[in-house]
Amino acid sequence: MLNLTTLLTERKLIMVGGKGGVGKTTTASALALAAANQGRRVLLVSTDPAHSLADAFDRNIGGQITRMAANLDALELDPEEEVDAYLERVMRQMRRYAGPDQVNELRRQLRLSSQSPGAQEAAILERMARLIEDSEQEYDLLVFDTAPTGHTLRLLTLPEIMAAWTDGLLKHNKRSEKLGKALAHLTPAKSVDTPFQDPTRNATEGMDKRSKELTETLLKRQRLFQRTRRTLNDADHTAFLFVLTPEKLPILETRRAIDSLNEANIPVAGAIVNRIMPKPGTDEFWAARYERQQRHLEEIAEKLAGVDTARLPLMAQDVQGLAQLEAFAQALTGSREF
Ligand SMILES: Nc1ncnc2c1ncn2[C@@H]1O[C@H](COP(=O)(O)OP(=O)(O)O)[C@@H](O)[C@H]1O
Numbered sequence: 001m002l003n004l005t006t007l008l009t010e011r012k013l014i015m016v017g018g019k020g021g022v023g024k025t026t027t028a029s030a031l032a033l034a035a036a037n038q039g040r041r042v043l044l045v046s047t048d049p050a051h052s053l054a055d056a057f058d059r060n061i062g063g064q065i066t067r068m069a070a071n072l073d074a075l076e077l078d079p080e081e082e083v084d085a086y087l088e089r090v091m092r093q094m095r096r097y098a099g100p101d102q103v104n105e106l107r108r109q110l111r112l113s114s115q116s117p118g119a120q121e122a123a124i125l126e127r128m129a130r131l132i133e134d135s136e137q138e139y140d141l142l143v144f145d146t147a148p149t150g151h152t153l154r155l156l157t158l159p160e161i162m163a164a165w166t167d168g169l170l171k172h173n174k175r176s177e178k179l180g181k182a183l184a185h186l187t188p189a190k191s192v193d194t195p196f197q198d199p200t201r202n203a204t205e206g207m208d209k210r211s212k213e214l215t216e217t218l219l220k221r222q223r224l225f226q227r228t229r230r231t232l233n234d235a236d237h238t239a240f241l242f243v244l245t246p247e248k249l250p251i252l253e254t255r256r257a258i259d260s261l262n263e264a265n266i267p268v269a270g271a272i273v274n275r276i277m278p279k280p281g282t283d284e285f286w287a288a289r290y291e292r293q294q295r296h297l298e299e300i301a302e303k304l305a306g307v308d309t310a311r312l313p314l315m316a317q318d319v320q321g322l323a324q325l326e327a328f329a330q331a332l333t334g335s336r337e338f
């Protein structure tokens with residue numbers, strides 16, 4: 001049995017993941033609200049471009065930290081905007097070293113790299129890593145709606161890959177020799193296959209001032225990822241939770257996601273089975289649906305054996321607005337029976 005109350009009081013970071021439509025946003029919002037009600041200072045962050053936190057709370061949020069309730073702030077990240085902001089930072093830094101004719105080429109390269117596969121994941125992961133560090137002073141608990149999968153999280157262990165989607169392209173830009181020279185030093189570990197070595201050792205020795213500055217920036221990012229990775233691996237600090245419904249595809253997808261996190265050495269705290277139907281009366285249609293759900297619940301017990309689970313009832317209506325989220329939060333923490 002998954003004890004969500006304990007998680008809410010003891011952890012500092014909760015990641016909520018699962019297939020689209022199963023109730024991630026609703027669950028993440030209700031968990032955040034429950035923790036805020038206990039007096040913890042909570043920041044709830046969505047990385048879903050569909051801006052669904054605003055729907056759950058029934059009010060606008062956007063890219064600014066917004067107060068939702070006592071002790072509860074929320075923030076919606078837009079992956080596209082994160083990519084743009086990231087590239088803008090790179091552009092600003094590079095511009096200091098590039099001549100006027102190089103700036104246009106630089107811009108072109110960065111635009112190209114913003115279209116490269118994984119760019120949004122990388123930018124979002126970087127923003128998450130910064131938030132995890134920067135929010136520590138002001139918040140006791142950070143809740144992410146939409147946890148990255150193990151596959152995405154593996155990006156964090158490969159800072160070279162994270163760097164590659166911007167710096168790599170620039171590095172090969174032969175036309176700007178000066179820039180190329182500075183950038184050649186950017187990635188201390190030259191290839192993905194190179195075992196990771198302490199990048200701080202001798203990395204900047206013998207470089208000119210500009211290369212040194214650029215390298216420092218990259219090293220700082222690598223260290224940030226190393227710290228984030230340790231935080232995610234730490235089961236006392238972080239809880240990964242999955243939401244699923246008792247249906248075939250969500251069960252399969254949850255199993256896969258848990259496996260891929262485990263492969264990345266990330267412990268999963270549990271799974272929340274949402275939209276559990278009450279036992280129906282004599283109506284044949286609903287009796288059949290109910291039977292089917294019972295089979296799927298058995299399948300969950302089997303397929304997710306060893307994973308702690310909690311159950312949430314199907315509500316008569318969508319869960320929208322503070323009052324309904326409160327009721328949902330009570331169902332989650334077991335303080336109210338349905
Ligand atoms: N247990 C439930 N009972 C009734 N409606 C629910 C329940 N859980 C979620 N919903 C509703 O289902 C819709 C999708 O939920 P949402 O949390 O946005 O899913 P996701 O974030 O996984 O896509 C929302 O309108 C939400 O209010």
Ligand SMILES: [Mg+2]
Nearest residue numbers: 024025048052
């Ligand atoms: Mg959602």
